[in-house]
Amino acid sequence: MRENAKDPERHARRMAAKQKIMQSRIDHARKEQGVLLVLTGPGKGKSSSGFGMLARALGHGMKVGVVQFIKGKFSTGEEAFFRDLPGVDYHVMGEGYTWDTQDRQRDVAAAEAAWEVASRMLADDRYQLVLLDELNIALRHDYLDLDRVLDDLQARPAMQHVVATGRRAPQQLIELADTVTEMKVVKHAFKDQGVKAQKGIEL
Amino acid sequence: MRENAKDPERHARRMAAKQKIMQSRIDHARKEQGVLLVLTGPGKGKSSSGFGMLARALGHGMKVGVVQFIKGKFSTGEEAFFRDLPGVDYHVMGEGYTWDTQDRQRDVAAAEAAWEVASRMLADDRYQLVLLDELNIALRHDYLDLDRVLDDLQARPAMQHVVATGRRAPQQLIELADTVTEMKVVKHAFKDQGVKAQKGIEL
Numbered sequence: 001m002r003e004n005a006k007d008p009e010r011h012a013r014r015m016a017a018k019q020k021i022m023q024s025r026i027d028h029a030r031k032e033q034g035v036l037l038v039l040t041g042p043g044k045g046k047s048s049s050g051f052g053m054l055a056r057a058l059g060h061g062m063k064v065g066v067v068q069f070i071k072g073k074f075s076t077g078e079e080a081f082f083r084d085l086p087g088v089d090y091h092v093m094g095e096g097y098t099w100d101t102q103d104r105q106r107d108v109a110a111a112e113a114a115w116e117v118a119s120r121m122l123a124d125d126r127y128q129l130v131l132l133d134e135l136n137i138a139l140r141h142d143y144l145d146l147d148r149v150l151d152d153l154q155a156r157p158a159m160q161h162v163v164a165t166g167r168r169a170p171q172q173l174i175e176l177a178d179t180v181t182e183m184k185v186v187k188h189a190f191k192d193q194g195v196k197a198q199k200g201i202e203l
Numbered sequence: 204m205r206e207n208a209k210d211p212e213r214h215a216r217r218m219a220a221k222q223k224i225m226q227s228r229i230d231h232a233r234k235e236q237g238v239l240l241v242l243t244g245p246g247k248g249k250s251s252s253g254f255g256m257l258a259r260a261l262g263h264g265m266k267v268g269v270v271q272f273i274k275g276k277f278s279t280g281e282e283a284f285f286r287d288l289p290g291v292d293y294h295v296m297g298e299g300y301t302w303d304t305q306d307r308q309r310d311v312a313a314a315e316a317a318w319e320v321a322s323r324m325l326a327d328d329r330y331q332l333v334l335l336d337e338l339n340i341a342l343r344h345d346y347l348d349l350d351r352v353l354d355d356l357q358a359r360p361a362m363q364h365v366v367a368t369g370r371r372a373p374q375q376l377i378e379l380a381d382t383v384t385e386m387k388v389v390k391h392a393f394k395d396q397g398v399k400a401q402k403g404i405e406l
Contacts, residue, residue, distance in 0.1 A: 011307045037247065043384035045242055045252035048259060052251030052281070055258055059284030078255070081262030104214045180389035181246035187383040 034160040035178045036153060040136055040169035043183030050131045050163045051078050057161070058087055062128040065089045065121035067114050069166075070134035089127070091117045111143035118152070125157035136166025139173065150176055237363040238381045239356060243339055243372035246386030253334045253366045254281050260364075261290055265331040268292045268324040270317050272369075273337035292330070294320045314346035321355070328360035339369025342376065353379055 037053075039046040057064050064087060068079070071092050083090045093114035118135075121127045138144050150172060153162060164173065174180050240256075242249040260267050267290060271282070274295050286293045296317035321338075324330045341347050353375060356365060367376065377383050 008307050038389075039248055040389075041387070043386075044240065044382055045248060045255075045384045045386070048255030049248035049252035051255035051258050052248075052253065053255075055254050055284045056251060056280035059280035059282065077259035077262035079262070081258045104211045174389065177390060179247055179391050181248045182387040182389050183246075183248070184244070184385040184387055185383075186241075186243075186377065186385050187380060 033158055034156070034162070036176060037161070037163045038136070038169050038173055038177040038180045039163065039165045039183065040167055040174075040180065041182035041184055042167050043185045044188070045183050046165040046167070047078070047133050049181075050133055050165045051082070053163055054082065054088075054129065054131050057129040058085065061087070063087050063089075063126055065118075065127045065130045066091065066133065067118045067121070067131070067135075068092045068133040069111060069114055069138040089121070107141070108143045111138045114138075115144050115149065115152075122152045122156040122160070122162070125160060127160060129161045129163070130156075132162065132164045134166040135164045136169040136173070138166075139170050140166070140168045146170060146172060149173075236361055237359070237365070239379060240364070240366045241339070241372050241376055241380040241383045242366065242368045242386065243370055243377075243383065244385035244387055245370050246388045247391070248386050249368040249370070250281070250336050252384075253336055253368045254285065256366055257285065257291075257332065257334050260332040261288065264290070266290050266292075266329055267332045267334065268321075268330045269294065269334045269336065270321045270324070270338075271295045271336040272314060272317055272341040292324070310344070311346045314341045317341075318347050318352065318355075325355045325359040325363070325365070328363060330363060332364045332366070333359075335365065335367045337369040338367045339372040339376070341369075342373050343369070343371045349373060349375060352376075 039049050054064050054066065066082065066088065068091070079090065079092060082088050091114065093110050115138075118130065118132055121130045135144075135149070139146055139149065153173075153176060156162065164177075169180070242252050257267050257269065269285065269291065271294070282293065282295060285291050294317065296313050318341075321333065321335055324333045338347075338352070342349055342352065356376075356379060359365065367380075372383070
């Protein structure tokens, strides 16, 4: 029994204090604005977190845009699920992982075409949330001009939310972001224990 | 221009080598089994990652179960979105955050009732993925008997995936898990900059 299991009154007092703190934080957080969220690091859950936020936004009736910068073997599940839902504008970059295409120029051209789509979403305030899945990978490989990406992100509508995922986010993107989460590997079934990558789950 | 921007042949060679490594990893990962994934740590994205995995599983036509152990103000978006989809069995624990109810006994009773639902899902191989959202919080507050939770997780069908979210996962749960991601806060708009918590987005 951890915490205040044996002293319900102390528990109630602590929780009342906590409620006060939470409420005061909410009261003081007055700036209502779109948020740029970056999900990075080597751990599992970056893209799925972006797609979960998409679901949450759709649950609130928002219009959302998705650009997937890496068309991976595992991305078919999300695509099948979200692609044809009302309120979703879904774009997948034409090529696969760079280690599958093995052609840098084709990768660059595909990434640039994908950014054109992203850029139009970032200039359109009807999109309330834009998910740029694996953008960080495209930036890491210099498939896109970082300055252009940063400019488009900064120039977007004030209330628009953006989620950018992928390991190794560039430092300038982290600096521009409002919220950044780094996903750390504590354990990894696929690598550590030889567990077979599961159809569409990739836990 | 980072990496091999100026030497496309070297780039192609490196990517071919990488493809070989990735393929050999997949070939060697022979154990096909359900995975227990724990998403923990203080950073943003734990629950949304769980819900993204849910979407991915649904995209592959799987049957999924959800038990939310904390009925938070922000969870309404996911609930609205997923609750009535075909293939989804959705259960929300009766009470709100513990600092809202301020009644430990009510919290314990609600958590136990929620675990009854989870436990039935974990005993039923028709559920291919079970999301136990904020389970770690309920364990942290000792609202549930940890041994019972661990036993039910271990006894589940071999092919069933489970995702458990929430900060401060207990060490025994981490030990039992196949994959564990810790979400680290690099930056947080809500705390650092007084950005108002957004309707249903909570980035």
